[in-house]
Amino acid sequence: MSDQFLFGIEVVINGLMAGVLYALVALGFVLIYKASGIFNYAQGVMALFAAMTLVGVMNGQVPFAHLINSILGTDVHHFGWHIPAVIAILMTMAVMILLAWAVQQLVMRHLVNQEPIILFMATIGLAYFLEGFSDLMWGSEIKKLDVGLPQGGSFWIEEMTAGLGGEGFYGFFIDRLDIVATVIAILLVVALMLFSNYTKEGRALRAVADDHQAALSVGVSLNFIWVLVWSVAGFVALVAGIMWGTKSGVQFSLSLIALKALPVLMLGGFTSIPGAIVGGLIIGVGEKLFEFLLGPALGGATENWFAYVLALVFLVFRPQGLFGDKIIERV
Amino acid sequence: MDEGYTTTDGRKIGGVVMEMKNITLRFGGVVAIKDISFDIREGEIRAIIGPNGAGKSSMLNVMSGFYVPQEGEVWFHGKPRPQMKPYQVAQQGIARTFQNIALFEGMSVLDNVMTGRLTQMKSGLFAQAIWKGKAEAEETENREFAEKIIDFLEIQAIRKTPVARLPYGLKKRVELARALAAEPKLLLLDEPMAGMNVEEKEDMSRFILDVNDEFGTTIALIEHDMGVVMDLSDRVVVMDYGQKIGDGTPDDIRNNQAVIDAYLGVSHD
Numbered sequence: 001m002s003d004q005f006l007f008g009i010e011v012v013i014n015g016l017m018a019g020v021l022y023a024l025v026a027l028g029f030v031l032i033y034k035a036s037g038i039f040n041y042a043q044g045v046m047a048l049f050a051a052m053t054l055v056g057v058m059n060g061q062v063p064f065a066h067l068i069n070s071i072l073g074t075d076v077h078h079f080g081w082h083i084p085a086v087i088a089i090l091m092t093m094a095v096m097i098l099l100a101w102a103v104q105q106l107v108m109r110h111l112v113n114q115e116p117i118i119l120f121m122a123t124i125g126l127a128y129f130l131e132g133f134s135d136l137m138w139g140s141e142i143k144k145l146d147v148g149l150p151q152g153g154s155f156w157i158e159e160m161t162a163g164l165g166g167e168g169f170y171g172f173f174i175d176r177l178d179i180v181a182t183v184i185a186i187l188l189v190v191a192l193m194l195f196s197n198y199t200k201e202g203r204a205l206r207a208v209a210d211d212h213q214a215a216l217s218v219g220v221s222l223n224f225i226w227v228l229v230w231s232v233a234g235f236v237a238l239v240a241g242i243m244w245g246t247k248s249g250v251q252f253s254l255s256l257i258a259l260k261a262l263p264v265l266m267l268g269g270f271t272s273i274p275g276a277i278v279g280g281l282i283i284g285v286g287e288k289l290f291e292f293l294l295g296p297a298l299g300g301a302t303e304n305w306f307a308y309v310l311a312l313v314f315l316v317f318r319p320q321g322l323f324g325d326k327i328i329e330r331v
Numbered sequence: 332m333d334e335g336y337t338t339t340d341g342r343k344i345g346g347v348v349m350e351m352k353n354i355t356l357r358f359g360g361v362v363a364i365k366d367i368s369f370d371i372r373e374g375e376i377r378a379i380i381g382p383n384g385a386g387k388s389s390m391l392n393v394m395s396g397f398y399v400p401q402e403g404e405v406w407f408h409g410k411p412r413p414q415m416k417p418y419q420v421a422q423q424g425i426a427r428t429f430q431n432i433a434l435f436e437g438m439s440v441l442d443n444v445m446t447g448r449l450t451q452m453k454s455g456l457f458a459q460a461i462w463k464g465k466a467e468a469e470e471t472e473n474r475e476f477a478e479k480i481i482d483f484l485e486i487q488a489i490r491k492t493p494v495a496r497l498p499y500g501l502k503k504r505v506e507l508a509r510a511l512a513a514e515p516k517l518l519l520l521d522e523p524m525a526g527m528n529v530e531e532k533e534d535m536s537r538f539i540l541d542v543n544d545e546f547g548t549t550i551a552l553i554e555h556d557m558g559v560v561m562d563l564s565d566r567v568v569v570m571d572y573g574q575k576i577g578d579g580t581p582d583d584i585r586n587n588q589a590v591i592d593a594y595l596g597v598s599h600d
Contacts, residue, residue, distance in 0.1 A: 198470075200452040207435050207446045214433035217395065218513065219421030219450040 010172045011292045012285055017178030019284020020185045021243055025257055026264040026276035027188070028236040033270050035209045035229040038108070038119045042127035044258020046099075046234060049130050051241030051250045052138040053095050055145050058088040063137045085147040089238070096234030097227075104227045112222075131255060140252065145245035150176040181243045188239060189277060192232075201228060263311035269324020278322060283307045335372060338565050339580075345373030347409070348517055348549050349394065354403035356389055363389040364400065365573040371517065376543050377551045378560045381570035382593060387553040388430055390570070391521050394551065395427045396420035408516075422450050426515035428506045430522045430553075436495040440505050443494055444480060447512025448473040477512050483545070484508045484538060500531040504538070511542060518542070520552035524559055532556070536563055557594065561585065569593070 028043040040046075056063060060079040069075055083091070107122055158171035196202035207215040208225045215222065244254055260283075268279025287306040295302050314321065335344045349371045356364040364386045371377045379387050392398040394405065396417040405412045407423065421427075426447070435443050452469060481490055484504055489497060494505060503523060510518055523539065524532045536559060542548050554560045560567060561581040569577035569584060571593040577584050584590055 200449055203442070203446055204449055206438060206442075207449075210435035210437050211433050213397075213429065214435060215446075216397070216417040217421055217427050217429070217433065218446045218509065219418050220446075221416070221418045 006172075008289075008292065010174075011288050013172060013174060014178070015285035015288030016281055017175065017182060017284070018288065019281035020178070020182045020277075021240070021247070021280075022257075022260055022264050022283055023277045023280025024181070024185055024188070024236065024240040024243060025261040026268065026280055027192075027273065028233045028240065029261055029265055030268075030270065030273055030276045031192075031236065032229055032233045035205055036108075036119075036226060037116055038123060039116070039270070040233065041120065041123040041258070042130055043233065043237060043261070044255040045127045045130045045134075046096075046237035047241040047244065047257070048250070048252065048254040049099070049134045049241075050092055050096055050234065050238035051145060051245035051254065052134045052143070054088055054092045054147070054238070054242065055143045055245070055250050056138045057091050058083055058085060058147075061138060066139065067136060089147065089242075092238055093235060096238055097231045100230030100234050101227050103230050104223065108226060108230075109223065127255070127258075131252065135252075142249045142251040143245075145242065145250050147242060147246065149180050149242075149246055151246065152176060177243070177247055184239060184243070185277075188236065189273065192273060195232075201225075205229065260307060263307040265321070266311040266314050267321055269321025272321070272323035275321055275323030283310065286310060338375075342374065342565075344375045344565065347371070348373050348407070349551075350406040351390075351394070352404045352406060354390070354393055354400045354405070356386075356393060356398060356400045362573050364393070364570075366403070367568075367570070367573075367575045368403075369568045369575065369578055371549060371551050372566075373549055374543070374547055375549060375565040376539070376563055377549075378564035378567045379551065379553045379570060380555070380557065380560050380567060383555075384572075385570040386573040387570055388521055391427070391519050391551070391553055395425055395519055421513070424450075424513070424516035425519065426510035426513040426517075427519035428503075428510050428521055428523060430525060432499075432502045432506055434494045434502055434506055434509070437493065439491050439493055440486060440497075440508075441477065441481065441490045443505055444477045444508045444512045445473065447480075447509040448477060450513055451476075476514075480508050480511050483541070484511075500527055500534075503527070503531075503535065507535075507538065507542075511546070511548070514546075515548060518548050518550045520550065522553050522555060524554060524556060532559060539563060 025044060025047060028046070029040060032038055032040040032043070055061075060081040060083065062068065062076050062079060065077050103126065107126060108119070111119055111122055153173045153175060157174050161171040194202075196206060204215070204220045205225055205228065207218065207220055208222060212222060215225075240257075241250075241254070244257060248254075264276060264279040264283050266279075267282055268275030268277070287303045290306050291300070291302045335346055337343055347370045350368075351370070352368050354364055354367050355362070367390070369377075379390055381387050389398060393400050396415055396419065399414055407425075412420075412423075415423075435446060438446075451473060481487055484507060486501065486504055486508060489501065494502060497505065507520070507523065510520075520539070524535050527535065539550060539552070540563065543550055552560075552564070554563075561584075564581060566579060567577070567581055567584045568575060569587070569590045571589075576589040576593055577587040579587070
């Protein structure tokens with residue numbers, strides 16, 4: 001096998017791994033969109049907020065330290081303890097559930113039956129609010145997140161595969177974090193599928209997604225379900241936040257990954273969980289492979305725009321995405 | 332009549348299940364329901380009829396909690412019902428169908444019927460996550476009940492079909508199945524026969540009678556078609572322009588001058 005070909009394979013594998021991370025963010029969008037018809041622009045910021053909270057809790061950082069210090073004239077920054085990752089993750093999840101409840105009670109509850117565009121605007125507002133709130137709560141510096149996930153290249157895989165190529169080939173380089181992310185993403189999707197198909201809350205959630213009135217008539221509380229949906233989306237945001245935060249540090253550009261999820265959704269369809277996964281993988285592999293094959297000829301940095309162009313092509317030829325519901329209104 | 336009565340076909344009718352007391356419902360300046368009172372007794376088939384726009388559907392929406400009346404009280408099982416959300420009313424054991432079918436189009440018939448069991452399921456999320464013992468037994472039990480209803484309404488053949496693909500008549504039947512799956516103490520049917528052909532109407536009438544007979548379900552239904560109502564129901568309330576103009580057995584209603592006027596019109600000379 002030629003080294004060039006093997007290198008191509010490595011690119012594809014790495015593309016798949018990157019795709020998994022895109023899919024994780026896209027999943028959060030799909031969940032909320034399916035259940036409430038809201039395109040949640042704040043999903044990326046929620047991932048940022050979750051990661052910031054996790055780091056803050058783990059390091060025993062005092063929330064709103066700057067605010068407290070400037071008002072009370074004190075100088076507190078840290079509680080002086082470190083909390084184990086597992087407990088910190090649980091505590092962060094509790095915060096995300098609280099956030100879900102607050103979003104529902106303070107914002108979404110008052111916008112029931114409004115146009116989708118108004119709900120969308122509300123989530124834009126939420127995104128900016130949450131970004132500022134994270135800043136106020138935890139500070140704006142870039143933080144390192146380490147919950148004990150393995151990182152760096154896997155030497156085992158490199159050694160195993162080194163023999164495949166010739167002199168210049170040193171084996172596949174695959175980040176162990178990417179492998180962990182893939183496994184976690186698979187577990188997450190399986191868990192979500194089980195939840196939505198086999199629990200009564202899952203069934204109630206699908207009922208609400210389908211028809212509000214009918215859901216009410218079988219005894220489902222819309223308010224409860226929406227808090228539940230935002231909580232689940234918060235959970236997905238937490239997982240995505242942990243993965244991205246570990247990979248590239250917890251920083252405000254994290255909220256921009258939400259933009260990368262858009263082409264993923266256009267490919268996969270806004271209403272399909274498998275679609276979010278497949279869409280993520282296609283974008284991940286597509287942009288890596290495109291860069292590898294045509295990047296040099298086009299002057300490089302194609303990863304910045306490839307996904308959006310692909311999404312544009314899909315919008316023209318298959319606007320509902322690969323797996324989305326076809327929009328047909330019977331008359 | 333407090334202890335019930337016996338119908339002409341010999342069925343025993345029990346005490347009052349639901350009582351509407353002086354219900355008035357307004358939408359802005361429009362009075363949809365004006366000071367109406369009537370009761371529904373255990374085991375009976377109670378019909379509410381009236382010409383278009385008489386306020387029948389509004390009345391059903393008040394009963395199921397979708398509308399909140401400005402005046403009057405709804406009594407359920409001998410107690411005034413505090414103001415509650417539609418889902419809370421459903422949890423109390425009042426199931427309903429809709430005039431313009433409201434099914435979960437994306438789900439299969441079986442899944443739709445299973446949503447009717449939601450009020451009967453008690454296991455918490457955590458118990459279900461572990462998926463052992465009680466939660467599993469509960470799921471099986473509910474599934475069995477759903478299958479029983481499906482058999483009863485003769486929709487076995489379409490159990491796995493997504494509802495969106497079904498014709499209108501069958502959708503109406505699935506909606507009835509979903510309402511029945513909740514084992515309601517009171518079943519509210521909003522024009523169960525609207526838009527059906529004669530054959531479908533006959534089927535639906537048969538199912539309504541069977542449901543009442545087999546499960547002893549108390550049924551309140553709204554209907555347009557006078558003929559059907561007279562054959563089905565034990566007692567009838569007649570509404571016109573938001574007011575009650577008659578209440579009694581089908582025979583009483585047939586001979587009620589106000590009702591005849593409302594349906595056939597009166598000459599104004």
